[in-house]
Amino acid sequence: MAIDLLYGLLAEHLLVVLLLVLMLLEMLKAGGPRAAAVLGVLVLVAGCAVLLRQYSQGYAVDLVPEEIRIDRFTVLAKLVILACGLLFSVTFAASATCKSVFLVCASLLGALLVMDSAGFISLFIGIEMLSLPAFALMVRGAGATVASEAAFKYLLLSSIATALILFGIAFAYGSSGTLSIGAFAHAAAAGSSQDVAGTVLVASGLFLKAAVFPFHGWAPDAYGGAALPVTSFLASIVKGTVFLTLVRIFGNVALDSATASSIALLAVLSIFYGNFAAIQQRTFKKLLAYSSIAHAGYMLFAFVDVTGHRMDDLLWYVFIYAVAVISACASFSILCPRERDDVQSLDGAFRSHPAAALVFGAALLSLAGLPPLPGFFAKLLVFRSVIASGYLGLASIAFIGSFIGITYYLSLFFRLFAASSQSVEVESNRSETR
Amino acid sequence: MLESTIPLLLPGLPTLGAIAIGLLPANLPHGRCAMPRVCALVVMLAVLALVVRIFLYDSPAETALLDFNLPWMPSLGINLHLGVDGCNFYLVLLSALLFPVVLGCTWNAAESRRPLYLALMLLLQASLLGMFLSQNLVLLFVFWEAVLIPISVLIFVFGGERRRQAATAFFLYTLAGSVLLLAAVIALGVACLRQTGAWSFELNVLLGTRLDWGMQLFVFTAIMLACAVKCPLVPFHSWLPLAYSEAPASASALMAGALSKMGAFGMLKLAVPFAPDAALASAPYIVCVAVASILYGAILALRQENYKLLVAYSSLSHMGYIVLGIFSFQQTSLHGSMLQMLSHGIAVAGLFLLLGAVEQRMGRTYAQVHALAVATPRLAVVLMLFVLTSLALPLTSGFTAEFLILFGAFTQGLNAWHAHEGPLLIVVALLASTGIVVGAAYMLRFARAIMFGKAADTMPLRDLCPREMVSLAPLLLLILWIGIAPTAIMDKARSVASQLSGTAAVAAQHLSALASATADTAGTHGD
Numbered sequence A: 001m002a003i004d005l006l007y008g009l010l011a012e013h014l015l016v017v018l019l020l021v022l023m024l025l026e027m028l029k030a031g032g033p034r035a036a037a038v039l040g041v042l043v044l045v046a047g048c049a050v051l052l053r054q055y056s057q058g059y060a061v062d063l064v065p066e067e068i069r070i071d072r073f074t075v076l077a078k079l080v081i082l083a084c085g086l087l088f089s090v091t092f093a094a095s096a097t098c099k100s101v102f103l104v105c106a107s108l109l110g111a112l113l114v115m116d117s118a119g120f121i122s123l124f125i126g127i128e129m130l131s132l133p134a135f136a137l138m139v140r141g142a143g144a145t146v147a148s149e150a151a152f153k154y155l156l157l158s159s160i161a162t163a164l165i166l167f168g169i170a171f172a173y174g175s176s177g178t179l180s181i182g183a184f185a186h187a188a189a190a191g192s193s194q195d196v197a198g199t200v201l202v203a204s205g206l207f208l209k210a211a212v213f214p215f216h217g218w219a220p221d222a223y224g225g226a227a228l229p230v231t232s233f234l235a236s237i238v239k240g241t242v243f244l245t246l247v248r249i250f251g252n253v254a255l256d257s258a259t260a261s262s263i264a265l266l267a268v269l270s271i272f273y274g275n276f277a278a279i280q281q282r283t284f285k286k287l288l289a290y291s292s293i294a295h296a297g298y299m300l301f302a303f304v305d306v307t308g309h310r311m312d313d314l315l316w317y318v319f320i321y322a323v324a325v326i327s328a329c330a331s332f333s334i335l336c337p338r339e340r341d342d343v344q345s346l347d348g349a350f351r352s353h354p355a356a357a358l359v360f361g362a363a364l365l366s367l368a369g370l371p372p373l374p375g376f377f378a379k380l381l382v383f384r385s386v387i388a389s390g391y392l393g394l395a396s397i398a399f400i401g402s403f404i405g406i407t408y409y410l411s412l413f414f415r416l417f418a419a420s421s422q423s424v425e426v427e428s429n430r431s432e433t434r
Numbered sequence B: 001m002l003e004s005t006i007p008l009l010l011p012g013l014p015t016l017g018a019i020a021i022g023l024l025p026a027n028l029p030h031g032r033c034a035m036p037r038v039c040a041l042v043v044m045l046a047v048l049a050l051v052v053r054i055f056l057y058d059s060p061a062e063t064a065l066l067d068f069n070l071p072w073m074p075s076l077g078i079n080l081h082l083g084v085d086g087c088n089f090y091l092v093l094l095s096a097l098l099f100p101v102v103l104g105c106t107w108n109a110a111e112s113r114r115p116l117y118l119a120l121m122l123l124l125q126a127s128l129l130g131m132f133l134s135q136n137l138v139l140l141f142v143f144w145e146a147v148l149i150p151i152s153v154l155i156f157v158f159g160g161e162r163r164r165q166a167a168t169a170f171f172l173y174t175l176a177g178s179v180l181l182l183a184a185v186i187a188l189g190v191a192c193l194r195q196t197g198a199w200s201f202e203l204n205v206l207l208g209t210r211l212d213w214g215m216q217l218f219v220f221t222a223i224m225l226a227c228a229v230k231c232p233l234v235p236f237h238s239w240l241p242l243a244y245s246e247a248p249a250s251a252s253a254l255m256a257g258a259l260s261k262m263g264a265f266g267m268l269k270l271a272v273p274f275a276p277d278a279a280l281a282s283a284p285y286i287v288c289v290a291v292a293s294i295l296y297g298a299i300l301a302l303r304q305e306n307y308k309l310l311v312a313y314s315s316l317s318h319m320g321y322i323v324l325g326i327f328s329f330q331q332t333s334l335h336g337s338m339l340q341m342l343s344h345g346i347a348v349a350g351l352f353l354l355l356g357a358v359e360q361r362m363g364r365t366y367a368q369v370h371a372l373a374v375a376t377p378r379l380a381v382v383l384m385l386f387v388l389t390s391l392a393l394p395l396t397s398g399f400t401a402e403f404l405i406l407f408g409a410f411t412q413g414l415n416a417w418h419a420h421e422g423p424l425l426i427v428v429a430l431l432a433s434t435g436i437v438v439g440a441a442y443m444l445r446f447a448r449a450i451m452f453g454k455a456a457d458t459m460p461l462r463d464l465c466p467r468e469m470v471s472l473a474p475l476l477l478l479i480l481w482i483g484i485a486p487t488a489i490m491d492k493a494r495s496v497a498s499q500l501s502g503t504a505a506v507a508a509q510h511l512s513a514l515a516s517a518t519a520d521t522a523g524t525h526g527d
Helices: A002-008 A010-028 A033-057 A072-091 A098-116 A120-139 A144-176 A181-190 A193-210 A218-225 A228-250 A257-279 A284-304 A310-335 A354-368 A374-388 A392-417 A421-433 B002-023 B035-055 B060-064 B089-105 B115-133 B137-146 B148-158 B163-177 B179-196 B213-230 B239-246 B249-274 B276-302 B307-326 B331-368 B377-390 B397-418 B424-451 B466-484 B487-491 B494-526
Strands: A061-064 A068-070 B067-073 B078-083
Touching: A002 A010, A002 A061, A010 A033, A010 A098, A033 A072, A033 A098, A068 A072, A068 A098, A072 A098, A072 A228, A072 A310, A098 A120, A098 A228, A120 A144, A120 A181, A120 A228, A144 A181, A144 A193, A144 A218, A181 A193, A181 A228, A193 A228, A193 A284, A218 A228, A218 A284, A228 A284, A228 A310, A257 A284, A257 A392, A284 A310, A284 A374, A284 A392, A310 A354, A310 A374, A354 A374, A354 A392, A374 A392, A374 B137, A374 B179, A392 B148, A392 B163, A392 B179, B002 B035, B002 B067, B002 B078, B002 B115, B035 B089, B035 B115, B078 B115, B078 B137, B089 B115, B089 B249, B089 B331, B089 B466, B115 B137, B115 B148, B115 B249, B137 B148, B137 B179, B137 B249, B148 B163, B148 B249, B163 B179, B163 B213, B163 B239, B179 B213, B213 B249, B213 B276, B239 B249, B239 B307, B249 B276, B249 B307, B249 B331, B249 B494, B276 B307, B276 B424, B276 B494, B307 B331, B307 B397, B307 B424, B331 B377, B331 B397, B331 B466, B331 B487, B331 B494, B377 B397, B377 B424, B377 B466, B397 B424, B397 B466
Parallel strands: none
Antiparallel strands: A061 A068, B067 B078
16 A cells, blocks of 8 residues: 555655755755756656556556545546646746746646545645645736736635635535545536535636636736746646546536536637637737637536546647647747737747747647647547537537637737738839849 | 558658758758759659559559558547549649649749748648548548648738738638538537447548438538638638739639639538438529529629739639539539539639739739730730630630530439429529620630730730740640540549439439428328
8 A cells, every 4th residue: 555655646746855855955045946947847757757657557546545546537637737847847947946946846736636636625735736836926027016916816716716616515515425526526417406506616616716707807817917937837737727627526427417508608608708808919918818718618618528528538628728828838938038928029920930930820720729730639529529419509609609719819820920021121122123 | 552652642742841841941052042942843743743643543443542541540530541532533633733833833933932932832732632632521621721721821921912811811711611610520420420339530431321301401501601612602702802812823823723622622522422412402502603603703704904803703703613513413514523623723723823924024013914915925825725725615624624514504404394393404504604605705805905905115025934834834735635635534533423423313312202202191181
């Protein structure tokens, strides 16, 4: 058993050791930001390697009955989270400091703990550990008043979400007498009134954390006020983990039709609202916020699935979405240095930084869901499950919503190739002298 | 072994070429600045050589070997399945032929020196070939939408004054048409799942599933909407004038020549085989829309002063013939449509390329050019040949194709009239024939305006240089060959045409059986 405790949670142990080492380094004022970033990347690589080995072995163990269980979904979800965390650390290594690496890794540790959980206590601890470092990350960095206002909004609404989740857990405990997540999921599908109340509260709390319509109000301000690396972390890993939390809770259990219909309705509303609102945005971070509301809608749509593909669809979707967001933000920071946020600074970027512009363009088109990029296949998986579960009409409406979303991604993409005014004059001179 | 990799090489080589050009260093020394262009031309000629080799295969057994199937996502039933069959053969030939011709004609244009332009052309060729060769529905959809990205960037970066609106309008309009197409694709997969118990998007597996009437109607509507915007057909043609006139000449040639055929190909390969009952029931309406396209495009072309817009509207008109041929469901007219796809693709590409050559020589004032027959006789002769193909003069490919379409439509119309199903198809065929007369009118008016008249006293134009003559020669040869001795080319697609008309005949029997069954039950209830 002890070996299982060590090996099963090896990734978490490595992260804990890293956190202690970073704290020591900070206290002793030894090492610099470079050392912290390198350590972080090494530990994340080691964690991914451990998880890959666990996946290839088909490792599954019940560590603490009804509280911590490792199964196939756990290993895959942890792998997705750590891989995205690794990508994030590598691409934003230049702006990392000892404290920011510490906070990011603490957040990742919380995410891993959620994926291990089979009972509500560890789930709750994990969710809190996921969100708390994000507040601190948001306060550091860009201008003090703007950033702290954004952090305060995030803190307030995240606390409300936590309260809702706790209340829902209390209802669930009251009706089923156990804190196990499996029993909760089955009771939710069965649906007595106390179970329904518990389900609705827990789901609402998690939807609030994930910024699904109509719980989305905090997202644009919070994402817009933070620095770009923090925004990309929030939009990719934190949001993805919240959805994976929902998958952890509900598993592949088919929801009853009333719940499923209301979830489908919320999803379609999110898609439409996020895409419509993003069209008018002139700054990149707010545009990312609204587009993440739309993507939350796509991810939520997968929950109406009754064919048992929900876990795989969402694992793929979260991975592809998080990679696209992190790549987009990283290349945007190269194309528009010095914290300039307006989209006009993208004009003509392909001429000056072709490689970064291509990565940015590919990430945008992946978020838009255009073939042949991976984002299309992520959407294909989700919509395949939805249509196979019988929601053809709502899926068609969601397709129309996603088409509306393509407009703003397209305008950003075209800006990369727009000629700056200088080169236009050269072209017209050349054609006149021909 | 080698034969089965040819369908993979056809889209694969241009993709590799595009990546190679992207990796070439940006600022080449002066002696090497033709290297990207040479690299692109070599890749395009290699693809053309492979296609010519396919053409030389005579027996169906050998063509059946040209099939590449690699399981990609087995749980979803998505395979990397590319194959040459009678349906896509002409279009593969068209896609392989047009690109080196276009590059050869625009070799000295400013845009050809930029690696971005060459990489985009190669990616466009890869996506086009991938789409025509796909035998898996999701793969086909991936390539269908993937075509949009290179062509829009080409229009956006290298186009005329209103290129930004043109590129955005083209992209969004075409994408709007295919919004429901993805829903139809997934719905077909779900139907296959319900009937066979496993996901599969392979075309031959999906053709075996039986769809009920509601699902057929949904699938047919979705596919037809996407194809109608792509062709385009009236009333979904609003993107046509802006996109064709603002795009650079090479992009217009490729759009009109190859991309518009994607729409007709979709109708032929997807709409009719998957939903035969719905196709048969909506054939009268679609045939009316087709003839409306023919006449509307012809009348608008008749009053055009802008040469590019004139050719664009003529393209709209000719696509109407192709759709008319498909939805007459007669073997001759189906074969005629496939041939018209090839013939019209060549002719309209040639027209746009020559207009582009004139624009390259004269700059923005090309719209006022006339008396080319005096200034540039070789260019005038070649232009006249393309004009004659466009107006379907006998001994050109345009005549072969349009004659087959109208012959098939008339035959089917007479059959329908004798079977007391109304004179609609005959009337439609008559109107389409008048479209040929109007076509002659605007084409000859175009030829008179641009080639004849008083010689201008501006500085003389350079005639077609040998490089451009060599580039355009294959198009002219193909036009004359199909016009004079079409049997060799027509044999390649004969089996597919009979198969498709057979499907429609079976569907017709099915529908009439249904109709008589409901009439019987109504009769017995009434008694």
